[in-house]
Amino acid sequence: MNKTFVSADDVAKRAGVSRSAVSRTFTPGASVSEETRQRVMQAAEALGYHVNQLARGLMRSESGIVCLVVSEMDTPYRARLVRALTHELQLAGKISMLINTDRSDGSVDTALRQTLHYRADASILLSGLPDKAITKLCLDSGQRIVLINRDDEIEGPFRINLDDGVAARVAVSAFLRAGCRRLAFANSAVGTPSLMAREQGFVAAARDFGLDVTVVRHGNTVYESGRTIGRTLFSGLEPPDAVFCVNDLMAFGLMDAARHEFGRRIPDDLCVVGFDDIEQSGWSSYALTTFTQPVDEIVRNSIAWLVNGDASSRSAFLHAPLIWRKTIRGTRRNG
């Protein structure tokens, strides 16, 4: 063996047929006689031949590659989304390229440029937001772009968003039914549109009931920020009896601070609701009542739009139902 890939030519020679016959054998829906097919397959097997997707992608207009643009992909929700996306993409005959935008040097635009280098058929953005010029460039190159939970303003990509406003109202009424009156909202300082929508929806819904909301924004959307906010909130003069955390990770941090550093009992002294419904929310140390991300629907919508040419619908608006566990006291009603 001389450490090199075997080509269709090699197979053709060995099988005693033309290169075209080999190509046809490996092209679904082409017309080959059963006899040549057998001969080709046999030779291919013996030589260890594999279709070169690079060359195939060069000929056809599509490469079969879909790029996933993500930062902080070890975050539970992101990780779950990436897992589901890659799985369904494979089922649809696509392959995923993972582009990590963790470092800070204009990463998203650089990443999107990478997707052009590899002639990706599409890009799915789970993090960040591309420059408008880059987006147009991708679109003009025939690429499809999906934005998950990012923004509503940018034109061209397919946008998937959740009804954060509705969720916020559901949270307020759940708190009120539990008898809570001192409401707080724990947000990160990131300022992503969907994060801000939850905050504003919560504040607005509370105001409808004549209640003010203490809003605290701090750091990234992670556990440690929730903990810091918890300390701020519970060492203040009027500590809240209900907190809506912008995601589950922050909720855990806040709960840990409240319980272990301030002796709060949940849900007796304090009600908490989160967002994402990551795996840890089901763990009995937290048992967090939280809004669930409809991951399957998100994935289905994304891929349906990628593979079908349905360029008509340009956005999807999905519902995030409340999962009742044990961090809101009282009786459960539908969320």
Added chain:
Amino acid sequence: MNKTFVSADDVAKRAGVSRSAVSRTFTPGASVSEETRQRVMQAAEALGYHVNQLARGLMRSESGIVCLVVSEMDTPYRARLVRALTHELQLAGKISMLINTDRSDGSVDTALRQTLHYRADASILLSGLPDKAITKLCLDSGQRIVLINRDDEIEGPFRINLDDGVAARVAVSAFLRAGCRRLAFANSAVGTPSLMAREQGFVAAARDFGLDVTVVRHGNTVYESGRTIGRTLFSGLEPPDAVFCVNDLMAFGLMDAARHEFGRRIPDDLCVVGFDDIEQSGWSSYALTTFTQPVDEIVRNSIAWLVNGDASSRSAFLHAPLIWRKTIRGTRRNG
């Protein structure tokens, strides 16, 4: 715009030079005059040209693609590893293809075949184990293979393993120093070599001190299995006062069962040690004493072997130090 990629030919025409000049402009270390370079760059910018890596990979022997073969990639440790790998690979000028082997149809072999389709320069396997024939096929095709925490037997790939045996001995002596005498080991039923190495090392080390170990194996290596094992262990006649869990997730499940269902206090009534040191281990609800996966070293070793042609060393054996938190009582000593 007619929804298509622009080629080097287009750029050449617009810049009034030959196509070779364009190629040279985008090939690092080629000789082009500053003037033509400028003209080419300008034309490329105006047209929105991007080098086609597929075609480039067709010419050169290497595609720049590295495949990551993973299952259950939303597991915290796996997710962290994937994040770190993609990040460093990008820094090394490579791009990651993510292959999800979650479904059960002979997945790993199918996955590895996919890596051949796209002429990947290398494959990194975080899950599963390939058939020997497939491995040989990849190797013969000039591909490099890295096995992370998988097996020691298979020949050809670069293997990265942890000193699970040493860790097991450290765990035993930590338990003994804390005054524990009724030892247990919580394992999954998966039976991966590294998982079994931890178990056997623990049992052997305990025997050296004249102690028996209650070994329980159940389900997958996840939270719920740990919980189930916890129930089994603490509803038994001789419940343990120390448990080594084969990974952190199982430790959390076991701790939650012990605390919330059996009223055990940790570390007063029960000492626990885990493995992986995932983010959740630092959360104050768990504060788990655990062995840390040297992720950075794993990544560095993998990539060093992939990009440099150092085919001499065929394995790395890394140390997993113990991180002391609050699930083992008594004084800390070096792990």
Added chain:
DNA sequence: TTGTACGCGTTATCAG
């Protein structure tokens, strides 16, 4: 330094 010509491995086209 520049342009020409060829090859990389595949598919599409067309004549047989």
Added chain:
DNA sequence: CTGATAACGCGTACAA
């Protein structure tokens, strides 16, 4: 149904 030939977009000897 089959085989020859022309693309696809790029790198690279080679000659100019």
